[in-house]
Amino acid sequence: MEVRYAANPKDVKLYDTRRLRDEFLIEDLFPSDAVKMVYSHIDRIIVGGVVPATKPIALEAGSEIRAEYFLERRELGVINIGGKGTVTVDGTAYELDNRDGLYVGMGAKEIIFASADAKSPAKFYFNSAPAHAAYPTVKVGLAKARRVELGSQAEANKRTIYQYIHPEVLQSCQLVMGMTVLEQGSVWNTMPSHTHDRRMEVYLYLNMPEDAVVFHFMGEPGETRHIVVRNEQAVISPSWSIHSGVGTRSYAFIWGMCGENQTFTDMDHIPMAELK
Ligand SMILES: O=C(O)C(=O)C[C@H](O)C(=O)CO
Ligand SMILES: [Zn+2]
Numbered sequence: 514m515e516v517r518y519a520a521n522p523k524d525v526k527l528y529d530t531r532r533l534r535d536e537f538l539i540e541d542l543f544p545s546d547a548v549k550m551v552y553s554h555i556d557r558i559i560v561g562g563v564v565p566a567t568k569p570i571a572l573e574a575g576s577e578i579r580a581e582y583f584l585e586r587r588e589l590g591v592i593n594i595g596g597k598g599t600v601t602v603d604g605t606a607y608e609l610d611n612r613d614g615l616y617v618g619m620g621a622k623e624i625i626f627a628s629a630d631a632k633s634p635a636k637f638y639f640n641s642a643p644a645h646a647a648y649p650t651v652k653v654g655l656a657k658a659r660r661v662e663l664g665s666q667a668e669a670n671k672r673t674i675y676q677y678i679h680p681e682v683l684q685s686c687q688l689v690m691g692m693t694v695l696e697q698g699s700v701w702n703t704m705p706s707h708t709h710d711r712r713m714e715v716y717l718y719l720n721m722p723e724d725a726v727v728f729h730f731m732g733e734p735g736e737t738r739h740i741v742v743r744n745e746q747a748v749i750s751p752s753w754s755i756h757s758g759v760g761t762r763s764y765a766f767i768w769g770m771c772g773e774n775q776t777f778t779d780m781d782h783i784p785m786a787e788l789k
Pocket of ligand 1: 672674692693702703704709714756768777780
């Protein structure tokens with residue numbers, strides 16, 4: 514498990530491109546037949562990817578979290594961005610098609626990821642946060658997610674937000690997670706931008722061809738920086754940072770948050786005049 518430390522905005526404004534990318538960008542999240550995990554000290558989120566290409570893969574705790582099993586003190590949100598697969602939680606198999614999600618509550622001991630077809634392996638993206646209570650494991654297909662439509666063609670930001678792990682869909686301790694899909698021709702996400710000092714957030718960009726990029730904007734509203742993000746790469750956003758992006762074409766992204774509250778609408782909207 515790779516460990517990354519928290520960041521102070523007074524320091525981050527001095528970072529060059531290399532340092533910004535090293536601290537906030539996660540580039541190789543989906544190695545074949547392995548679990549990749551990044552443990553961020555920002556609200557102690559774990560961001561991971563697993564592609565069980567030729568064999569089922571179990572989620573192991575690793576020495577960093579000093580736990581007997583991964584979910585001993587944690588909860589987990591999973592969204593499949595690949596071919597059909599299963600996540601087996603303590604012997605119960607949940608079939609996840611592309612874009613299906615799963616919430617797994619604290620206390621589940623054995624989590625096994627598998628693909629239905631090795632020619633088109635499943636690709637599981639996950640976020641995990643510290644938990645204080647054991648809530649039931651729930652599968653959330655795209656149709657079960659709460660839908661919010663936002664934006665307009667004129668602003669090139671027409672998009673649908675699918676809220677999978679959200680208080681109106683299921684109970685979780687602090688994790689909130691979902692996916693936003695931009696319509697063809699729409700390229701902007703989360704602009705006008707916001708911060709939420711109560712929660713950090715991670716974005717995983719997806720559905721982009723190899724030569725497409727998203728210019729992801731981060732930083733304090735008056736000190737913005739950009740990170741060039743490619744397909745299936747994730748960006749960590751501290752709670753004091755905006756998180757917004759513009760792509761060379763449309764794309765989707767999975768967002769996950771944890772921290773002080775689960776109130777999706779608890780955002781501090783940034784007036785455009787304040788951006789620098
Ligand atoms: O398209 C958007 O706007 C989003 O998806 C915003 C994220 O969900 C977010 O930043 C929630 O805090
Ligand atoms: Zn946000």
